[in-house]
Amino acid sequence: MIGLLERWGRQVRLGMAEVGYGARFFLRLCLLIPAALARPRLVIDQLHFIGNRSLSIILVSGLFVGFVLGLQGYYTLQRYGSAEALGLLVALSLVRELGPVVAALLFAGRAGTSLTAEVGLMKAGEQLVAMEMMAVDPVARVLAPRFVAAIIAMPLLAALFSAVGILGGWGVGVVLIGVDDGSFWSQMQTGVDVFKDVGNGIVKSVVFGVICAFTALFVGYEAQPTPEGVSRATTTTVVASSLAVLGFDFILTALMFGTT
Amino acid sequence: MTDRRAVDVMVGAFVLLGLGALLFLALKSANLGSFSTGPTYSMQARFDNIGGLKVRAPVKSAGVVVGRVSSISFDDKSYQATVVVAMDQRYKFPTDSSAKILTSGLLGEQYLGLEAGAEEKTLGEGDRIRMTQSAVVLENLISQFLFSKAEQGVKKE
Numbered sequence: 001m002i003g004l005l006e007r008w009g010r011q012v013r014l015g016m017a018e019v020g021y022g023a024r025f026f027l028r029l030c031l032l033i034p035a036a037l038a039r040p041r042l043v044i045d046q047l048h049f050i051g052n053r054s055l056s057i058i059l060v061s062g063l064f065v066g067f068v069l070g071l072q073g074y075y076t077l078q079r080y081g082s083a084e085a086l087g088l089l090v091a092l093s094l095v096r097e098l099g100p101v102v103a104a105l106l107f108a109g110r111a112g113t114s115l116t117a118e119v120g121l122m123k124a125g126e127q128l129v130a131m132e133m134m135a136v137d138p139v140a141r142v143l144a145p146r147f148v149a150a151i152i153a154m155p156l157l158a159a160l161f162s163a164v165g166i167l168g169g170w171g172v173g174v175v176l177i178g179v180d181d182g183s184f185w186s187q188m189q190t191g192v193d194v195f196k197d198v199g200n201g202i203v204k205s206v207v208f209g210v211i212c213a214f215t216a217l218f219v220g221y222e223a224q225p226t227p228e229g230v231s232r233a234t235t236t237t238v239v240a241s242s243l244a245v246l247g248f249d250f251i252l253t254a255l256m257f258g259t260t
Numbered sequence: 261m262t263d264r265r266a267v268d269v270m271v272g273a274f275v276l277l278g279l280g281a282l283l284f285l286a287l288k289s290a291n292l293g294s295f296s297t298g299p300t301y302s303m304q305a306r307f308d309n310i311g312g313l314k315v316r317a318p319v320k321s322a323g324v325v326v327g328r329v330s331s332i333s334f335d336d337k338s339y340q341a342t343v344v345v346a347m348d349q350r351y352k353f354p355t356d357s358s359a360k361i362l363t364s365g366l367l368g369e370q371y372l373g374l375e376a377g378a379e380e381k382t383l384g385e386g387d388r389i390r391m392t393q394s395a396v397v398l399e400n401l402i403s404q405f406l407f408s409k410a411e412q413g414v415k416k417e
Contacts, residue, residue: 156278
């Protein structure tokens with residue numbers, strides 16, 4: 001009985017310590033953002049690694065999500081004789097939800113894992129310790145530029161995802177099926193608000209960028225410095241950041257679009 | 261060195277592409293392009309019931325957007341809703357114009373319809389539109405219909 005209580009107590013204590021440590025780590029990363037921006041070279045290298053390399057998967061997925069939205073939206077809408085609202089449906093669902101969320105999920109899979117593996121292997125190879133020996137802060141030199149680059153890349157990738165998706169929906173809806181071109185765009189323009197929809201989508205994707213980057217870097221930095229530890233950390237990154245993105249998406253949607 | 265520059269160029273292209281996508285979303289899919297940034301003057305109108313009219317709803321005359329609703333408030337002296345509209349400076353309306361709250365289509369958005377009067381003088385900054393017609397509330401319409409039916413029934417007996 002006492003032993004059970006003790007085990008529970010220890011688990012709670014360890015959990016709390018982990019949360020506290022994570023929060024302090026997060027604050028430390030945030031405080032290092034200006035320092036990272038002062039050395040744009042490192043950030044640019046990471047932007048290339050995180051942003052450009054994720055471009056192909058984001059663009060292709062966006063296009064196909066747009067295709068599918070165009071098809072499914074058309075099937076449902078034409079039943080109610082309002083196929084012209086297809087543009088509105090595609091644009092709203094992409095800009096508000098699918099763009100930021102799916103881009104963030106892909107980003108966690110494509111860039112988050114590589115960040116975790118990279119940092120974890122650096123730790124396993126004792127490179128981080130070696131840096132500390134040379135009085136170079138590994139958090140400032142290695143982690144902060146990656147953090148900044150991910151936060152810059154995420155909104156851009158989400159915007160590209162939405163834009164390509166809208167073009168995909170247009171391609172299926174207007175070019176293939178034959179919805180009227182003019183009403184496709186005009187319905188979209190009357191229904192989508194720049195600040196409420198596009199702006200909130202950007203805010204969402206920035207938040208998701210912070211979540212994905214922080215999770216990937218924190219998990220990588222705290223990985224067990226063994227091959228198994230790194231592989232486990234990579235898995236943890238995908239699972240944790242995907243769940244966090246979905247959870248935060250619900251909260252953000254409730255806050256942003258709950259009361260109009 | 262060339263590698264360095266190739267990376268820079270590619271990152272620059274990526275950022276430009278992303279910003280281009282944002283611009284595309286703002287201009288092509290949202291209504292940033294249709295924002296009239298021109299000078300406006302404000303007018304107000306009082307309604308007994310505004311129905312589902314919202315701030316930023318269009319003000320239309322003859323079907324053309326001539327302004328936007330800028331604020332809606334409740335006046336507890338007259339127990340009416342005060343609607344302030346920002347009108348496009350280019351368009352002037354006679355002082356005896358009337359305002360109605362209309363619905364585009366059967367289930368569409370509500371907007372403010374302006375009908376021009378015949379006076380020589382035109383409405384200016386801060387003026388009030390005297391003649392207004394409230395939104396049609398479906399429940400009231402149905403209850404009126406039912407009451408009139410009931411009355412007919414009473415008369416027949």
